[in-house]
Amino acid sequence: MKAISAAVKSVYILMPAAIVMAFLWAPPAQVLGDSSRIMYFHVPIAWVSILAFIVSGIASILFLADRKGSFARLDGIAYNSAEIGLVFTVLTVITGSIWARISWGVFWNWDPRETSIVIILLIYIAYFSIQGAMAHNDNRGRIGSAYLILAMITLPFFAFLVPRIYPSLHPDPIINADRTIFLDDRMRSTLAVAIVSFTVFYCNILHIMNRMMKLQNHIEENRHEAD
């Protein structure tokens, strides 16, 4: 536990480094110009929203599989991760549509990745609706987890469907003139640092939320013992 606490604190160095690199060190892209710098935030944020979703799903599977309760509060971890994921998904949509406005002229056009992120957003909304409806219900953990698993298994079907329905405008085909993703070494390393620091940032928030949850449960149990 101590080791994790120390490791996630590296975000205090990584995140400023990523910001400085993104604005000052990395060169602007050929076609997109300075506006391409939003990439160093948009891509890591999108990555975190997917990572958070996967972590929620895995925690839910483990929670249902672990009927003996040997791992504490896996449903709580799934919930916390989904909460972070929801915020990052909204941020992905916002940063993405700003970038889309600058480079394509419109905020929204149902490109496959926009569609995918909206689907994840809808799943989160559904998940939090069902969790909200069961505020003081013992079934909450199990039903929420079962829902997330069910929602996750529909994702491969989307992955198959979405590209067939909407053609893509996304930067990997169009960021450079020769229609391939070309990032020079400095852009590449800036993006790598940004992805790592956002991942550590996510781990840091999740860690803090899990500790808060543990303390809250502890306080509630001991309050009962006092009376």
Place this chain on the structure above:
Amino acid sequence: MSTAPYSLTGEGLAKKFGRSALFKGICLSAATGESLSITGPNGSGKSTLMKILAGIQKPTAGNVDLVSGSSIEKTQWLSHIGYTGPLVNPYDELTGLENIAFAARPADAGERAGRLLETFGLGPHRDKKVKHYSSGMKQRLKLILAFLNDPPVLMLDEPGMNLDSAGTALLHSYLESVRKEKIIIIATNDPLEEQLCGRTIKLG
């Protein structure tokens, strides 16, 4: 269903709802031919304990075991247990007989259903919808539904609820007649029903 004697044991049973502990450290055991009553003030967890013993709910700590020759898998318990309680409601839209047909598992249940209907005085009302039953008639139907499949274990939560004196007498004489071949567990605050059982567990 095997004819080997059954035994039910519970060890260190505890239940917590959120932050408040309902009960803890409950130990009990009963074998075929034995009966047990569970008493305690309202809200002391009688119904919850009954549900835990029937395998409907999970205890927060401890475990329950139902053995007949070998240990029976928990998902199968309810086919060995006749359980009824205030929250087990028959279908209002169906008649008494249709509810019985729904709950009947073995092939000979139909014949026993006829006898039980007569014994508990519901014969003339068998084709009436349950929503037109009085609360006492409903309770009689619930008892019939619990006894219907001739289960080797009977778990009755407040079996005398809403019954008139004739109904109570019928219930008691029925339980008296089957007590040698079954495990009977009753959650009640009625001293008469408590006396019917061999041992008593007090909660709260």
Place this chain on the structure above:
Amino acid sequence: MGKDILRNLRKDFLVEFRSRFALNVSASFAAIVTIAISLTAGGVPFPANVQAIILWIIIFFSAMNGLSHIFVREEDQGTALFLRTAVDVDSVFVSKFIFNQAFMAVILAVVTPLYLFFLQVRVVHAAHFIFSIAAGGFSMAAATTILAAMVAKAGGKGSLFTIISFPILLPVLWISVSSTSAALNAAPPAGGSLLFLLAFSGFISVISFLLFRFIWLED
């Protein structure tokens, strides 16, 4: 297990047939929406893809009004515990699944003719149209059976069922709309979409069957 399923199905059909609540609500909803669209459109026929979209929106919301009833009724009337003691968990799921398929079939049988009648729809590929409707409806009922159980355990509040069903039914709606609109157009029908729907509903039914015990059995 087979006997348990039959007992529970017989009971569900009896109870549902006596009250007909869910069916009445869904069918009335479908009729009202279809007539409202036809009236406000003033008799002008829509293009094929718009017709397909409207048809599936009507089917989706009509079904949402009724498909959760099968589990919500058990919780509302306090009969869930009785069902629990009388029928084992797998049989409960299978029988409710079959019931919802039957329910969906009735909804489709009401909605589709009404729609064809009021909205001047010209079906080019009749067989393909019928297959699209049937396969889409089957997938819808398959995916929502377990969601109905979740909503029932969560207290069955308002439109929760629609909210949690939508993301999961989205692939079904997508494919059904495009397949139906192909059947209404002169476009050549593609068999791939039916295969997709079958794969989807098969997959989700198996996962639902495995997950159902976590929802139905309490802790």
